[in-house]
Amino acid sequence: MQIQVRLYATFRAGRFNEQMRDYPPGSTIKDVLADLAIDEALVGTLFVEFKYATSDQQLHEGVRLGIFPVVGGG
Amino acid sequence: MEMDKIWRVNLSDLSVKSEAVPAAWAGLGGRALTSTIVAAEVPPTCHPLGPKNKLVFAPGLLTGTPAANSGRMSLGAKSPLTGGIKESNAGGTSAQMFAKLGIKALIIEGLPADGKWRGIYIDKEGVQLKEETELIGRGNFDAVQVMNERLSKKAGVILCGPAGEMKMLTANISVKDPDSHIRSHGRGGLGAVMGSKKLKFIAIDPTGAESLAIADPEKFKSAGKTWVDALLAHGVSGQALKTYGTNILVNILNEAGGLPTHNFTAGQFEAHDQISGETMYDTILKRGGKPTHGCHPGCIIQCSQIYNDAEGQYVTSGFEYETIWALGANGNIKNLDQIAEADHCMDDLGLDSIETSVMFGVAMEAGVLPWGDGAEVVRLLKDEIGKGTPLGRVLGAGTAAVGRAYGLTRVPVVKNQAIPAYDPRAVKGIGITYATTPMGADHTSGYSIATNILGVGGHVDPLKKEGQIDLSRNLQIATAAVDSTGMCLFIAFPVLDSPACLQALIDMINARFGIALTGDDVVGLGKYVLKTEHQYNLDAGFTNKDDRLPEFFEYEPVSPHNAVWDFTPEEIDTFWNF
Numbered sequence: 001m002q003i004q005v006r007l008y009a010t011f012r013a014g015r016f017n018e019q020m021r022d023y024p025p026g027s028t029i030k031d032v033l034a035d036l037a038i039d040e041a042l043v044g045t046l047f048v049e050f051k052y053a054t055s056d057q058q059l060h061e062g063v064r065l066g067i068f069p070v071v072g073g074g
Numbered sequence: 075m076e077m078d079k080i081w082r083v084n085l086s087d088l089s090v091k092s093e094a095v096p097a098a099w100a101g102l103g104g105r106a107l108t109s110t111i112v113a114a115e116v117p118p119t120c121h122p123l124g125p126k127n128k129l130v131f132a133p134g135l136l137t138g139t140p141a142a143n144s145g146r147m148s149l150g151a152k153s154p155l156t157g158g159i160k161e162s163n164a165g166g167t168s169a170q171m172f173a174k175l176g177i178k179a180l181i182i183e184g185l186p187a188d189g190k191w192r193g194i195y196i197d198k199e200g201v202q203l204k205e206e207t208e209l210i211g212r213g214n215f216d217a218v219q220v221m222n223e224r225l226s227k228k229a230g231v232i233l234c235g236p237a238g239e240m241k242m243l244t245a246n247i248s249v250k251d252p253d254s255h256i257r258s259h260g261r262g263g264l265g266a267v268m269g270s271k272k273l274k275f276i277a278i279d280p281t282g283a284e285s286l287a288i289a290d291p292e293k294f295k296s297a298g299k300t301w302v303d304a305l306l307a308h309g310v311s312g313q314a315l316k317t318y319g320t321n322i323l324v325n326i327l328n329e330a331g332g333l334p335t336h337n338f339t340a341g342q343f344e345a346h347d348q349i350s351g352e353t354m355y356d357t358i359l360k361r362g363g364k365p366t367h368g369c370h371p372g373c374i375i376q377c378s379q380i381y382n383d384a385e386g387q388y389v390t391s392g393f394e395y396e397t398i399w400a401l402g403a404n405g406n407i408k409n410l411d412q413i414a415e416a417d418h419c420m421d422d423l424g425l426d427s428i429e430t431s432v433m434f435g436v437a438m439e440a441g442v443l444p445w446g447d448g449a450e451v452v453r454l455l456k457d458e459i460g461k462g463t464p465l466g467r468v469l470g471a472g473t474a475a476v477g478r479a480y481g482l483t484r485v486p487v488v489k490n491q492a493i494p495a496y497d498p499r500a501v502k503g504i505g506i507t508y509a510t511t512p513m514g515a516d517h518t519s520g521y522s523i524a525t526n527i528l529g530v531g532g533h534v535d536p537l538k539k540e541g542q543i544d545l546s547r548n549l550q551i552a553t554a555a556v557d558s559t560g561m562c563l564f565i566a567f568p569v570l571d572s573p574a575c576l577q578a579l580i581d582m583i584n585a586r587f588g589i590a591l592t593g594d595d596v597v598g599l600g601k602y603v604l605k606t607e608h609q610y611n612l613d614a615g616f617t618n619k620d621d622r623l624p625e626f627f628e629y630e631p632v633s634p635h636n637a638v639w640d641f642t643p644e645e646i647d648t649f650w651n652f
Contacts (some may be wrong), residue, residue, distance in 0.1 A: 008325050009318060013184075017347075035195040038320060044309060045529050050331040050342075050634050052535065056617025071375075072528050072567050073320030073395050074518055 001025050001061040003032065008068045011038060029055045031067060044070035077483040078178040078341055081201050081266075083194055085271050086125060086184030088356035090201050101589075104134035105161040105557035106603050107179055107549050108150025112159055115181075118614035122154035123241060123270035125185040131172065131232075131276075132180075134560020136171025138286045141582050145170045145370030145561045147249070147259075155243045155263035155429070155472060156489040156514040158611040162264050163557060165369030166249030166257035168230040168276070171196075172513060173560075174283035179508035182271060191272045206274045211236060213422040214248045214256055221277050222254060230278035235424015238265025240462045242470035244433065245269065246426045253380075254389045256421040257369050261491065261516060263472070267426050289588030297581035304575035305374055307629050308568035310530065315377035315564060316366040320395040322351035322521075323495070324403070325618070330527050331634045332536065335403045336445070337435040338486050338493075341500050341632040343403035349410055352380070354393065357410060362386050374566050381414050381548050390417040396517075399495035400431030401451060405438055412448025419455040425470075430459075432492035433473040442469070482627050489514035489616070499627055499637040501526050501536040506546035506641070509621045510649040512607035518563055520550035531570035543649050551600035551652075554607075558599060560582065601652060608650065618647050 006018045015036060023031060029048070033040050033055065046053040047066035059065065079092040080099075102110055108130045120126035128149050136144040147169035153160035158549065172180065175198055186192065193206040214235045221231045231250040238245035245265025249257045288294045289550050306312040314322060327333040331341040347353060358365045358381055367378040369392065378392045393414060395623055401413045420427045422474075434451055437443060442465075443450040458466035468479050473492040477485030484579055486493040491514030498505025503522025511519040522545050526536035534541040556566060559579065568575045627639035 006329070008329075009314070010324060012352065042309075045326065045527065046330045050329060051331075051537070052533065066331070068326055069313040069314070070529075071318065071322045071326065072310035072524065072530065072564075073315065073323040074521060074563060 027041040104148040107132040129182040133169040133173040137560030142606035153262035162259035198282040232276040234268035238269040241266040290585040294585035300578040310567040318351035349402035397427040404435040406446035407448040503542040554603035555600035
C-alpha cells in the first residue's frame with residue numbers, strides 16, 4: 001500500500017521531506033520508522049491524516065503520515 | 075542578604091523614593107509581586123492611561139542568581155487593551171541588573187502635569203528622573219545606540235517606542251538584548267501606559283552591582299547543576315529550540331490542522347513549507363546568520379536567532395512562530411524576508427508582533443490591503459502606523475478596533491486582545507486558556523499545546539472536550555508560579571516531563587532564601603496569583619460572560635477536521651472551581 005510519508009526537522013537529514021512509499025498491508029507506524037532507520041525514542045509526535053497517532057497504529061492505503069522529532073515552542 | 079528595596083518614581087510630583095520591602099511582599103517576585111501590587115494599588119476601574127494606573131517592574135525570585143534561564147522581568151499594570159490586569163514578561167538584559175542592584179520592584183506612578191518627557195536613570199547609587207528631548211520620536215534600534223553612548227555598551231535599556239509615545243493599544247515596551255537588539259514586553263498595550271506617563275526610557279548602569287547573597291550556596295550549586303542537566307537533556311529545551319527556534323511549530327500545527335489561516339478560516343496553509351522553521355533554519359545558515367541565540371546572559375535554551383537578509387545584513391532576532399504564523403499563514407504572506415522586515419519594523423516602532431500581525435489579517439479581510447501583500451504590510455507599518463496617520467491610528471489600535479471600524483464579525487479576540495497562533499476549534503485545550511486566563515487571549519499563560527499537540531506532560535486529544543479544562547487549569551496555575559521565579563517559560567517543557575527538574579527549581583528557590591517550600595507551596599502560589607488577577611478583573615467590571623470565545627468559532631467549522639468550538643458557557647465557568 002502507498003503511504004504519504006512526511007518528515008520534519010532533524011528527521012529530514014539524510015532522508016527526504018516528503019515521499020510516497022510502499023509498505024505491505026497491515027504495516028504499522030513502527031514498521032515505517034524501522035524502514036527509515038528512525039529511532040523511536042527520538043520521535044516527538046506522530047500524525048496520521050492530521051490526527052495524533054501512536055507508533056503501534058496500523059496504516060491504510062493512501063494515508064498521510066507525519067513524523068516529528070521532539071520539538072516545541074511557544 | 076542584600077538590602078532589597080521597592081523604588082517608587084512618581085511623575086505627578088516628580089519624587090523618587092525607596093522603601094523597605096513590606097513583609098507581605100518579601101516572599102514574592104515576578105508576576106506574583108506585580109499582580110499583588112497592581113491589585114493593591116491600581117483602582118480596578120481607573121482609566122489605564124490616566125494618573126491612577128501604575129507600571130510595576132519586578133524581576134523574579136531567582137533572577138540575578140547563577141541559575142540558568144532566570145533572567146526574565148515581569149511588568150504589571152492595568153492593560154489599556156483588555157481593561158483588565160496584565161502581566162507582560164520579557165527577557166533582555168535589564169532584569170538581572172535590577173536584581174543585582176537590589177531592586178525588588180520599580181513602581182512608576184502618576185502623570186506629569188507639565189507634559190514633559192522624562193527618562194529614568196538607575197545605577198548603584200540609586201534612581202534619578204531627568205527630562206528627555208533627544209530621543210523622543212526615535213526608533214528603538216537608534217535609541218538603544220544613543221543610550222549605549224550616554225552610559226556604556228554594558229547599559230541596560232527599557233524603551234517606550236514611537237508607537238507607545240502615540241499611546242497605541244498595539245504598543246509594547248522594548249528591552250535591549252545582549253547584542254543591542256530588541257526583546258519585548260509584548261502583550262496588552264503597556265507601551266501606551268508608558269507613553270501616557272511620558273516616560274521614554276529606563277536606563278541602567280550596572281557598574282558595581284554585586285552578586286546576590288545565597289543563603290545556602292552548596293545546595294544552590296548542586297540544585298543548579300541538576301537544573302542545567304535537566305534542561306539540556308530534554309528534547310525541546312536541549313536541542314529543538316536552539317536549532318529551529320519557536321518557528322518549528324508552523325509545520326506541526328499545520329500537520330495537526332490547527333494552524334489558523336486566512337484570518338482563521340482554515341486550519342492549514344498551503345505554503346507552510348515556505349515559512350517553516352526548517353526553511354528559516356536553512357536560510358539563516360546560508361546567509362551567515364545564527365540559528366542559536368540567547369536573549370539574556372545565562373540562557374542555555376537559546377531559542378532566538380540572528381536572521382540576515384540576502385546580502386548578509388542583520389534584519390531581526392527573536393523571529394517567533396507567532397509573528398511568522400500571523401503574517402504568513404494567517405495573512406497569506408509567503409515571503410519570509412518580507413515577514414522578517416515587518417518584524418524589524420515592529421521592533422523599531424515598539425509594536426506587539428502578535429496583536430499587530432493578527433490585526434493585519436483582519437485588515438486584509440476588511441480590504442485595507444490585499445491578502446499576502448508583505449510589501450504593503452511593511453509600508454503600512456512605516457508610513458501609516460509609524461507616522462500616526464489617521465489610518466495608522468486605526469490600525470495601531472489593534473485587532474478588535476479594526477474589526478469594529480470595518481463592521482466585521484470574524485474578529486479573533488478575547489477580552490479585546492488578539493488570539494495567537496493556535497486554532498481553538500482544533501486545539502480545544504488552548505481555547506479554554508484563551509477564554510479563561512485573566513490576561514485576555516494569551517497562549518503562554520496556560521500552554522495547553524504542550525499536551526494537546528507536543529506530547530509533553532502526557533497527551534490530551536485536542537479535538538475533544540474531555541480533559542481540557544483540567545489541563546488548562548493545571549497549566550495556568552503552574553505558569554503563574556513559574557512567572558514569579560524569573561525563569562523563562564520554556565523551562566516548563568522539562569519541568570512537565572521530569573519530577574527531578576521541578577524539584578531542582580524548588581531546591582534553588584529554597585537555597586537562595588533559606589526557606590523550605592514544597593511542591594504544594596508552589597501550586598499554592600500559582601493559585602493565589604490567578605485568584606488575585608481574576609478578582610481584579612471582576613472588580614474592573616468583567617463577568618463570566620467575558621470568558622468566552624468569539625461567536626464565529628461556534629458555527630464556522632475549521633478544516634481539515636471540520637471542528638467547531640462547542641464548549642458551553644457553564645462548562646467553561648467550571649474552570650474557576652478551585
